[in-house]
Amino acid sequence: MNRTKYYSLSIVLLTLVVALVIGCNTAPQPPATQAPAVAKIAYVGDNTCKQCHPESFETVPHTSHYQTFKPLADYTLDKPLTPITIFDAQNTEKPTSTTLDLSKDKVYGVMVNKYVIAEMPAQAGFKDKIYRVGALKKVGEKWTVEPAKAADIDKDGKPDWTAESFPCGKCHAPGIANASPNVGMSCESCHGPGAAHASAADKKTTMTNETARESCLNCHQSDPSKDAKTGVFIANTHYGTRNYFASKHAQSSQLNGCQACHDPHKANTNGAGILADKPADMCAACHAGKNFDLDKLMWTNPTDDRGHFTKDHSFGAMKYENLGDDPATKPIEITNPTMIDLIKKLLPELAK
Ligand code: HEC
Ligand code: HEC
Ligand code: HEC
Ligand code: HEC
Ligand code: HEC
Ligand code: HEC
Numbered sequence: 001m002n003r004t005k006y007y008s009l010s011i012v013l014l015t016l017v018v019a020l021v022i023g024c025n026t027a028p029q030p031p032a033t034q035a036p037a038v039a040k041i042a043y044v045g046d047n048t049c050k051q052c053h054p055e056s057f058e059t060v061p062h063t064s065h066y067q068t069f070k071p072l073a074d075y076t077l078d079k080p081l082t083p084i085t086i087f088d089a090q091n092t093e094k095p096t097s098t099t100l101d102l103s104k105d106k107v108y109g110v111m112v113n114k115y116v117i118a119e120m121p122a123q124a125g126f127k128d129k130i131y132r133v134g135a136l137k138k139v140g141e142k143w144t145v146e147p148a149k150a151a152d153i154d155k156d157g158k159p160d161w162t163a164e165s166f167p168c169g170k171c172h173a174p175g176i177a178n179a180s181p182n183v184g185m186s187c188e189s190c191h192g193p194g195a196a197h198a199s200a201a202d203k204k205t206t207m208t209n210e211t212a213r214e215s216c217l218n219c220h221q222s223d224p225s226k227d228a229k230t231g232v233f234i235a236n237t238h239y240g241t242r243n244y245f246a247s248k249h250a251q252s253s254q255l256n257g258c259q260a261c262h263d264p265h266k267a268n269t270n271g272a273g274i275l276a277d278k279p280a281d282m283c284a285a286c287h288a289g290k291n292f293d294l295d296k297l298m299w300t301n302p303t304d305d306r307g308h309f310t311k312d313h314s315f316g317a318m319k320y321e322n323l324g325d326d327p328a329t330k331p332i333e334i335t336n337p338t339m340i341d342l343i344k345k346l347l348p349e350l351a352k
C-alpha cells in the first residue's frame with residue numbers, strides 16, 4: 001500500500017475509533033440482550049506461541065513493550081495491601097462508594113511502574129468496569145501503594161479516594177480489552193489474534209508478517225489531526241513517532257517502515273528497540289559520511305504534559321520552533337503556515 005495513503009487512512013480509522021469511544025461513554029448503554037452467536041476473534045496468549053516459536057521468547061519479553069504493564073506481584077511492597085474505599089470519578093453527582101481489597105479483588109496490574117489498574121466489583125454500580133485505583137511509588141528499595149487522588153466527595157471534611165477511568169489501556173494494556181490471557185503487551189498485540197493460526201494446518205497464510213509491520217501505528221499514532229469543529233490542525237504531542245509522516249523516510253519506498261531502524265523483537269544493550277547500540281551507527285549504514293546531531297534533529301516536545309518521551313521523527317522536516325507552539329495558542333495547535341501547507345500536501349485527507 002502507498003505509505004502516505006496508509007498513514008492518512010490510519011488517521012481516519014483512529015478518528016472513527018475515538019468517535020466510537022466518545023459515543024460509548026455518553027450514550028446510554030443498551031440493556032444486555034442475548035448476543036447472537038458470532039465467532040469470537042480469539043486471543044490464545046503467549047504460552048501457545050511459545051510451543052512453536054520458542055526462539056522469540058529469548059528476546060521479546062525483555063523489550064520495553066513487555067515492561068509497560070506488569071503484575072502487582074512483581075513489586076516488593078513496603079506494607080501488606082489493605083482494603084481501600086473508593087468513589088467513582090465518573091459519577092460525582094451520585095457518589096456511591098465501594099471497597100476494594102487489593103489483595104483479593106481483580107487487580108490487573110501496574111502500568112508504566114505507576115498506575116494500579118483494577119476491575120470494579122459488578123455490584124458496586126460504577127459507570128466503567130476498569131479503573132486506575134491507585135499509584136505505585138518507589139520508596140527506597142520498596143514500593144508503596146497510594147490510593148488514587150484524594151477528594152472529599154461527601155463533604156464531611158475527610159478525604160475519600162477517587163478511581164479514575166482508564167483510557168490508556170488500548171495501547172498500554174491491550175490484552176484487557178481483547179480478553180487475552182496476557183493483559184499487557186503480548187505477541188498478539190502486534191501479530192493479531194492467533195487462535196486460527198495456532199490450530200490451522202496451513203500456518204503460512206493464517207499469520208503473516210504484514211499485520212505486525214502495520215501494527216505500530218495502532219499505538220504509535222503519529223500524525224497530526226484536525227479539530228472537526230474549528231478546523232484547526234493539532235499536533236499529536238503524545239506519541240514518540242509524531243511527524244514521521246513528514247520525513248523523507250516515510251515517503252521513500254527504499255525503507256522497510258519502522259523496522260528500517262527499530263527491532264520489534266529485541267532490545268539493544270541500552271534496552272532500546274533500536275537496530276544498533278549507537279543510533280548514529282544505524283544512520284551511517286545508509287548515510288555514509290553524514291554526521292547527524294540526533295539530539296537536535298529529533299527534538300522532544302517540552303509541552304507534553306503526559307510525560308511521553310515523544311522524540312520528533314520528521315528528521316528535520318518539522319522543526320519545533322516552526323510549529324507555532326507558543327503560549328498564545330493551545331500547546332497542540334499548529335499555526336505556522338509552512339507547516340500547514342506541508343500537512344495538507346502530505347496528508348490530503350486532512351486538507352479536505
Ligand atoms: C502449532 C505450532 C504453532 C503455533 C501454536 C504458532 N505458530 Fe506461528 N507458525 C508456525 C509455523 C509452522 C509457521 C510457518 C513457518 C514457515 O513455514 O515459514 C508459523 C508462522 C508464523 C508467522 C509468519 C512467519 C513468516 O515468515 O511469514 C508468524 C508471524 C507467527 N507464526 C507468529 C505466531 C504467533 C504470534 C503465535 C501465537 C499466537 C503463533 N505463531 C503460534 C507454527 C505455530
Ligand atoms: C512490537 C511488535 C511485535 C511483538 C510484540 C512481537 N512481534 Fe513478532 N514480529 C513483529 C514484526 C514487525 C515482524 C516482521 C519482521 C519482518 O518484517 O521481517 C515479526 C516477525 C515474527 C515472526 C516471523 C519470523 C521472524 O522472526 O521474522 C515470528 C515467528 C514472530 N514474529 C513471532 C513472535 C512471537 C512468538 C512474539 C511474542 C513472544 C512476537 N513475535 C512479538 C512484531 C512483533
Ligand atoms: C499495543 C500497542 C503497541 C503496538 C502495537 C506497538 N507499540 Fe511500541 N510501544 C507501545 C508502548 C505503550 C510503549 C511504551 C513502553 C514503555 O516504556 O512503557 C512503546 C514503546 C516503543 C519503543 C520505545 C522503547 C524501545 O523499546 O525502544 C519503540 C522503539 C517502539 N515502541 C516501536 C514499535 C514498533 C516498531 C512497533 C511495530 C512493529 C510497535 N512499537 C508496536 C505500544 C505499542
Ligand atoms: C494511542 C496509544 C496510547 C494511549 C491511548 C496512551 N499512550 Fe502512553 N504511550 C504510548 C506510546 C506509543 C508510548 C511510547 C513512547 C512514545 O511514543 O511517546 C507511551 C508512553 C507513555 C509513558 C512513558 C513511558 C516511559 O517508560 O517513560 C507514560 C508515562 C504514558 N505513556 C502514560 C499514559 C497515560 C497515563 C495514558 C492514559 C491517560 C496513556 N499513556 C495513553 C501510547 C499511548
Ligand atoms: C535503511 C536506510 C536508512 C537508514 C537506516 C536511515 N536513512 Fe535517512 N534516508 C534514507 C533514504 C532512502 C532517504 C530518502 C532519500 C530521498 O528520497 O531523498 C533518507 C533521507 C533522510 C533525510 C532527508 C534527506 C537528507 O539527506 O537530508 C535525513 C535528514 C535523514 N535521512 C536522516 C537519517 C537519520 C538521522 C538516520 C538515523 C537515525 C537515518 N536517516 C537512517 C535511508 C536511510
Ligand atoms: C530512520 C530511522 C528511524 C525510523 C524509520 C523510525 N525511527 Fe523511531 N527512533 C529512531 C531513533 C534514532 C530514535 C531515538 C533513539 C535514542 O535517542 O535512543 C527513535 C526512537 C523511537 C521511540 C522511542 C521514544 C523516543 O521518542 O525516544 C519510539 C517509540 C519510536 N522511535 C517509534 C518508531 C515508530 C513507531 C516508527 C515507524 C512509524 C519509527 N520509530 C521509525 C529512528 C527511527
